[in-house]
Structure formats: C-alpha cells, structure tokens
Amino acid sequence: MLSLAIISWGAFAQNDYSSMNHSEKDQGKMDMKDNSSASASITVKHSKSASAVIDRYLKLKKALVEDNSQKAASESKNLFDAFAKFNLSAKSNSEQKELSEIIEDASEHAEHISENSGNLDHQREHFETLSNDIRDLIVIAGSDRTLYQMYCPMYNNGDGGMWLSSSIEVKNPFYGSKMMKCGSVQQEFTIK
Amino acid sequence: MLSTEFVNVYEVPENVQQILLNSCYNCHSNNTNYPWYSYVQPIGLLLENHIYKAKAELNLSEFGDYSVRKQRSKLKSMISQIEKGEMPMTSYTFIHREARLPPEDKNKLIDYLKTLKNTSHEN
Numbered sequence: 001m002l003s004l005a006i007i008s009w010g011a012f013a014q015n016d017y018s019s020m021n022h023s024e025k026d027q028g029k030m031d032m033k034d035n036s037s038a039s040a041s042i043t044v045k046h047s048k049s050a051s052a053v054i055d056r057y058l059k060l061k062k063a064l065v066e067d068n069s070q071k072a073a074s075e076s077k078n079l080f081d082a083f084a085k086f087n088l089s090a091k092s093n094s095e096q097k098e099l100s101e102i103i104e105d106a107s108e109h110a111e112h113i114s115e116n117s118g119n120l121d122h123q124r125e126h127f128e129t130l131s132n133d134i135r136d137l138i139v140i141a142g143s144d145r146t147l148y149q150m151y152c153p154m155y156n157n158g159d160g161g162m163w164l165s166s167s168i169e170v171k172n173p174f175y176g177s178k179m180m181k182c183g184s185v186q187q188e189f190t191i192k
Numbered sequence: 193m194l195s196t197e198f199v200n201v202y203e204v205p206e207n208v209q210q211i212l213l214n215s216c217y218n219c220h221s222n223n224t225n226y227p228w229y230s231y232v233q234p235i236g237l238l239l240e241n242h243i244y245k246a247k248a249e250l251n252l253s254e255f256g257d258y259s260v261r262k263q264r265s266k267l268k269s270m271i272s273q274i275e276k277g278e279m280p281m282t283s284y285t286f287i288h289r290e291a292r293l294p295p296e297d298k299n300k301l302i303d304y305l306k307t308l309k310n311t312s313h314e315n
C-alpha cells in the first residue's frame with residue numbers, strides 16, 4: 001500500500017512541476033497520507049488573513065461551475081476588491097515580495113474575468129492561472145479551512161487545469177454542465 | 193534597445209524577433225509606430241486609446257521588469273491569444289497588412305513561446 005502511494009506520488013510530482021515551487025519547499029510541509037486516495041497532503045498554517053480571498057474565489061468558482069458568466073464577472077469584482085484589501089504589511093518581510101507578486105498577477109486575472117461577462121471561455125482561461133496564484137498564496141499565507149486541489153487533465157487541449165475546492169466532490173469550473181465530472185483530488189491542504 | 197525588452201530578456205532567434213516586431217510591437221511596446229491615418233481624427237484618438245490599453249495589458253519593452261510569475265502568466269496569455277486568432281487584432285491587420293500573421297509565422301511564434309513558457313517555471 002505504501003509503496004503504491006509512493007509510486008503515484010512520483011508520477012504526480014513529474015507531471016505537476018508548477019506546484020513544486022520554492023515557496024512550497026520552504027513553507028509547506030509535505031507528507032504522504034497513507035490512506036486510500038494516495039494524493040499528496042500539504043499542511044499550511046491556520047490563518048484568517050486570506051479568508052475573504054478564499055470565500056470570494058470559491059464563489060467565483062461556483063459561478064463558473066454553473067456556466068453563469070455574468071455572475072462570474074460580479075464575483076470576480078468582489079475578489080479583486082479582496083486582493084486590494086489584503087494586508088501585506090502584517091506579513092514578514094521575506095513573505096511580502098512573493099505575496100505581492102501573487103496578488104498583482106491574481107488581481108489582473110480577476111479584472112479580466114470581471115470585464116469579460118459573456119465570454120465564459122476567456123473567463124475560464126484566466127480562472128485557471130488565477131487558481132495557481134491562489135494555491136501559492138495559501139501555501140504562504142495559510143488558510144482558515146481545508147482545501148482540495150483538483151485537477152482535470154483534459155482542459156486546455158490536454159495541458160490540464162487545476163482549481164481549488166472546499167469539498168472533494170468534483171464539480172468542474174472549466175467545463176460546467178458540459179463535463180461536470182472531469183477531475184480528481186490532486187492534493188489536500190490541511191490546516192496545522 | 194532596453195535590456196528589459198522581450199527580445200533581450202530571452203535569446204529570441206532572428207526570425208521570431210521579426211515576427212514579433214511586425215505583428216505585436218506596434219501596439220505592445222514603447223516604440224509604437226503611428227501610421228499616417230492616426231493624424232486623421234477621430235481615428236487617431238481611437239488608436240491612441242487602443243495602444244494605451246494594449247500597453248497596460250502587455251508591454252514587451254518592459255517585459256524584463258515583470259516578476260517571473262507575471263512573465264509566465266503573460267506568455268500563457270500570448271500563446272492563447274495567438275492560437276485563437278484574437279491577436280494581432282484583426283481590426284488592425286485589416287488596414288495594416290504587414291502585421292498579419294501568416295500560418296507558418298503563427299506556428300513558429302507559438303512554438304517558440306511554448307518553449308519559453310515550459311522553461312520559465314524553473315527559476
């Protein structure tokens with residue numbers, strides 16, 4: 001059982017280079033879960049600093065799952081505001097640089113999603129990159145809840161796409177009703 | 193040329209540089225080339241507004257000042273815009289024939305940008 005888990009971790013690690021960045025190695029404590037899912041688990045610190053961002057990100061995700069472009073646009077505006085209010089100065093000097101880069105990039109994606117009501121494809125494209133930013137943000141800033149990194153290998157012509165969810169139930173924000181079930185849990189973020 | 197210039201940040205091969213200069217630099221850089229009809233109002237105003245927006249979105253002259261995260265994000269977006277035929281803007285290539293991207297140039301540019309994107313995650 002354990003060796004099987006290690007093999008699948010190895011396969012996953014090769015596939016998903018983007019999640020293996022510096023911050024994760026430095027900040028995140030990776031450990032193998034020895035339960036049946038064989039997905040990796042990362043422990044992040046408990047923090048409410050990103051609560052508004054996480055809330056609004058999840059609302060945006062829900063709107064995309066529902067194929068609701070207009071709602072995605074308005075939720076995205078709220079997310080943009082949450083980034084603007086994120087309290088960077090409360091973070092350590094070493095974290096501030098990367099966090100501010102994440103927030104700059106993520107804000108731009110949120111802005112594009114809010115400006116592209118009526119163009120779900122384009123909104124989803126920005127949502128995919130945005131999801132990577134939010135994941136990296138949580139690894140550094142922490143979370144107030146358990147989150148799951150979901151992955152659908154079909155998205156973007158087979159390049160794949162990831163998103164975050166508060167539940168292990170697969171509801172795909174890239175395809176919505178067209179392919180609601182594409183995806184599986186790739187990683188779990190648990191709170192220390 | 194500035195060191196933050198896209199074509200200086202990466203070792204862009206000559207032929208790809210030419211494609212970028214012809215098709216993208218006119219709107220997405222600090223050395224935009226205003227064509228003759230920009231002196232005719234209100235086309236001039238419209239174009240200026242366009243270029244202002246285009247540069248805010250992606251300034252290839254300042255690419256080296258972007259964070260690695262932002263560079264990666266922009267590369268991804270460039271590839272997708274070209275693949276979908278959204279860029280270069282058709283309203284512009286309609287008048288500016290030399291900015292058009294013939295299929296072979298389009299593929300060359302996409303292939304090159306993809307290799308950049310796939311190597312940029314490592315730093």
Ligand SMILES: [Cu+2]
Nearest residue numbers: 112113122126
């Ligand atoms: Cu956009």
